[in-house]
Amino acid sequence: MTGTEPEKTARARLSGLDGLRGIAALFVVLHHCRLFAYPGFPVDNGPPWLSPLLYGHLAVVVFIVLSGFSLAAAPAQRDWRLGRVRTFLRRRAWRILPAYWAALLLSFLVARFLVTETPDVVPTGKSLLVFGFLVQDAVSAPSPNSAFWSIAVEAQLYLVFPLLLVLRRHVGAITLMVCVCTGVILIRLLSGQVPVFASLLHATPEFAVLFTLGAVAAGVLAPGARHRVPWPWLALGGGVGIAGLIAVLGSVRTVSNYFWIDLLAAFPTAALLAGLAQGRPRGLVRLLDTAPLRALGSCSYSLYLVHVPIVAVVSRLLIGPHVPAGLPAFLLTTVIVLPVALVFARGFAAVFELPFQRHRSAAALLAAARASLSQRGSGTGAPPANTLPDAMRTSNSEG
Template sequence: MVTTPPPRASGRINSLDGLRGVAAMVVLLHHWLLIAQPWLQGTVVWAWISQSPAKLITAGNEAVLVFFVLSGLVVVLPVFRAGFSWMGFLSARVVRLYGPVIAALLFAALLILLVPRDPSRMPAGSWMTDTHATQVYPPSLLAQMTLIPRSYPLNNPLWSLHWELVYSILLPFATALALLVRRWALTAVLACAALSLVGRMLEQPELLYFPIFLMGTIMATRLPDMLAWVERPRPRWFMPLFAAGSVLLLIASWLARPIAPSGGILNTVLWSLAAPGAAGLVVVSLAWAPVMRFFETPVMQWLGKISFSLYLVHVPILATLAYAVGSQNWQLVGLLGIPLSLLVAWGFYQLVEAKMHQAARRVHRAVAARARRRANEIAP
């Protein structure tokens, strides 16, 4: 029998914080590997990294899907608490997203100004040349601060925050839809995976990403039932098999690349399995005691605490080091950049993110109280 410890008094589920921290580290390693790719591609090392189970530790795009499922689940949980205010929630959400994003973009712009970037020093067609700004243009900087554009050359991981913001705005509708289909939650989650596949094939990002967020929201509406399901007696092999299956789904498109090359229909179909794989890993983090204990260790909890800050600051640091020492010295970029990213993320959390959390709570209380007063004034 697998038991689940109760969440903290704050309502946070500890193991999901740890999962978030691991996902942020995977994204960091993924971007480091992209710097190394021009120098490793075609080698045995590259094949081992990208087409074996080792891909799990650098599956950055898939780790973002884990973030999306987690956001869909965790962000909506306060909706079901007494006294919830949509106006307060949305106001606080804006503060929590925009404050750190603006600070991260200013940080990235400062690094570009301090360390000149000559694109001719980077391999043609590489991630470094295709996605990174080499100069700071104020109009572009201001546009990226709005989270309206689809691409972010100053700090390219921010593309996912665009979809986080849009889903936050649509959350009332998503919550209503999730409540409508909650009786058929498993079928609805599979339908979301199918819709995401259609979005991938049609190259429609809204259809690709929104169903993945919705998966998490559907799971949130059934969270008590999920935890009850977790506590049922099961064979000892069930959760290890479930976890292995979730991992396999998450990176299936990579494992199959020798027979299903990237860009082909089969590979696209296999990539769509990453969404239910991400959802499965969230369930594992709630259900399998060894994994839960691992994610609840102090190191994993610390990673979870700084995960958003790490996500925001690591690419500017890695890119700056790549220009400073040369991307051909990708080993040195990782040796310096990975610990430096963790250190800067901790400082960023203390100086920016934690302060934005406090500001968001104040905004939430003020806006919610004003909304309640207004409702009382117009009530018959």
């Protein structure tokens, strides 16, 4: 399907976002390889060159800002109008839940019958219910997969996204950001005096700021948006500042202050996305838009969902009994996990993610399945012509 000229321009501006999403997912995989090889987190007991891998949480910051940006990219070009809220929520559920539920079942089975991620923490039937209904940040249950905590938070942000767009349209970007930031910071400051605020901290309320900032940053795609803002330089300066702050604080104090670090890291992340959306810097856009990184980005959600049980099996069953903790364990774990996780994620995405991304309803998915079976029965190998554009499309859009 070929789009109109404005649609082509919008897609060109969004080049590179898949690559960034893929790199963030790969960073989380390496983060967990390090955690399994070096016990004692958040203490930094490894070589300095591995220290950045302690902060896999910051890759989730990138995911949340990027999610807000991607979801708001199309509404920003339509005067911040979303369309039918019911349709939006249905599409979000259709997009994220099939792969999530499949990964939940996989993680549960691995933890019950092979190896647990955390010794003596075995998921139960309650875990399936709590995590299946995405209430793990509100209801306690043994976790089958430590990466799942952020999925619940993001699902809750989807529920407020339509309201954010209404506020962006009527009160403007600055007022919206001030209101969200003020509310979230008050929750943090008053959490010691107000019990309900203390309980809200488990839901990482700062992610509401990250998500909103990402949505606001998508305003660079709106008609008449300014193109002279030095977004790449703002991103670079902010990123260097965050890196310097983390170096000064050290790993223990950084992890214990993730609330504030997350808020600070959101701004250079949003600036980077704004720059990439406008095609700057060109070299980075071209790099992120290379075929390998686009391919990595197309299965980044699946990679994020399934990598933890793979790391657990490799580290606890294959490496741990034979190699002492430390650098040898990390290197061996990484060498095995990366190819296995990438290949498995590609296959997992092909079954549980990409079909639901390409076909927006159960009827469309069943029709595609029947067409595929019909082709096999007739001996033709090529997909129908009208499915080629969807099959070739990457996961740039969150819609």
